[in-house]
Amino acid sequence: MLDMPAPQVISWQNLEVATGPRGDIESVTDQVSGEVLLAHLRIEMAEPWQPGDADVLAAEVELSWAHPSGATAVLRHVFDETWTIRLTLVNRTDAEARVPAPRLRFQAPWPTRRWIAGGEASIGIDPGRAEQLVLTQLQGQAHVVDGQVVLTPDPLVLPAQSATGGPGQFQVSWRGAWLADHVHAARVLPAWWPDRVGLAEGQEVVLSLPDAALTTSAGVTLTQQDEDTWIAGPPGKRLVQVHNRLGTTDMVLWWGEGIERAQQRESARIVEVTDPRTCEPWEAWIVTRSAALLGSAEVDDYLRTAVEERCARSGPVHPLDVMAVCAWLADKPGEADVWDELDDLVARMPTQPGSQLALVHARLLAMQHRRASTSLRSRRAPARGLSRVEDAMCQVEAGLLHPADEPDELAWRVAGLLGAGLPGETVGLVRLAQVYTLTALYPEHWDFTRRWPTSLAEAREVVQHKLVASALAAAGSQPDACEAFGWLLAGV
Secondary structure, three states: OOOOOOOOEEEEOOEEEEEOOOOOEEEEEEOOOOOEEEEEEEEEOOOOOEEEEEEEOOOEEEEEEEOOOOOEEEEEEEEOOOEEEEEEEEEOOOOOEEEOOOEEEEEOOOOOEEEEOEOOEEEEEOOOOOOEEEEEEEEOOEEEEOOEEEOOOOOEEEOOOEOOOEOEEEEEEEEEEEEOOHHHHHOOOOOOOOOOOEEEOOOOEEEEOOOOEEEEOOOOEEEEEOOEEEEEOOOEEEEEEEEEOOEEEEEEEEEEOOHHHHHHHHHHHHHHHOOOOOOOHHHHHHHHHHHHHHOOHHHHHHHHHHHHHHHHOOOOOOHHHHHHHHHHHHHOOOOHHHHHHHHHHHHOOOEOOOHHHHHHHHHHHHHHOOOOOHHHHOOOOEOOOOOHHHHHHHHHHHHOOOOOOOOOHHHHHHHHHHOOOOOOEOOOHHHHHHHHHHHOOOOOOOOHHHOOOOOHHHHHHHHHHHHHHHHHHHOOOOHHHHHHHHHHHHOO
């Protein structure tokens, strides 16, 4: 293996790209803000692939690997008008080669938008302003396995070299470019992609795909009308696969049932399978919010025990615990002992996403019943150990007590975690639900269509259907889905 030169920095369109000793990209730094957008970005070639030469030039990085079967791989990063990432895997032997698939790995201080769907894929990086850095797959078949981005089928089968067709090969190609905003990012989506993938029960999706075939998961129906295909499905998470010249692209559709029906189903399940003395904060909150829908003595007993147990505990208090106690007191304002404990609960609630909203719940309840409290008026110090996203959410939540005429960049960035009308995943279900609840507090006059291909209300509606469908699909087997549903109820 050749000796590597000293690490270099490549400047490209307001980015500083620092390379490491093996030619991997150690960091991608935004020169406008000084913020690191990506770190430790590399294509991982698992054993028995062996690394070969590595070269770093003024605006190009080239790495190579060899496989015991005789297959080779060459990766090139080229920084020109766009950032091109091209990986070429070649088999020049007379036997078929089965090799481990390459994997894309990177770290991002702020969550990226990852749409990894097979024939179509993109990764959106939000630098905290209107511009978006978008990496788009031009060739390849990227998919997610165990949370990792795999760039080809795994294992990858490279045909043997033939006299007529030449060597067997597979090429992966991605393009990176700055786009003016999320509206421009939407313009590089496939023309057939629907306006929304989160749907109310009974809504249909219409795709215009004359040169493609569709396959679906169970329960989904396809109706052909001329060149349009109408897609309908029952509540829950459903898969539609589009097969065209680019390969197979996965399109996940989320049909959400009515929110009241979802509340009834989820709260009835919680009462049946959990102990009110040990239930989670979101479980107590869901049942409290749904008590009027269930209306039984069993539910009343469950909630009284849950509330009394929360008041008796010590230590930090979860915001949904405070909201649950407030909702219960709103229905039973004569419970003097619980009123006294509410003051203590609020005082022990550290600053975290949702704590400001919980404090507002407590203050409004106290005002309605003419009760005063020192802790309901006091400011609490920010909690330590918050993640970057949690800290940003707390800042935005606090600022909404006296909102500006326009959203600041942090409010834009936090709201962007909803997806901004674009496909893909940004954060997990619980964090997504917390952002949904936080953005319910955004002033109605804030116009997100200035940068997004959709309004904030429409983006939140899509997320609502996704969260409801996730809770239905989990049916209690996925704790995150239940917790996310609890946060959803705080924002509707």
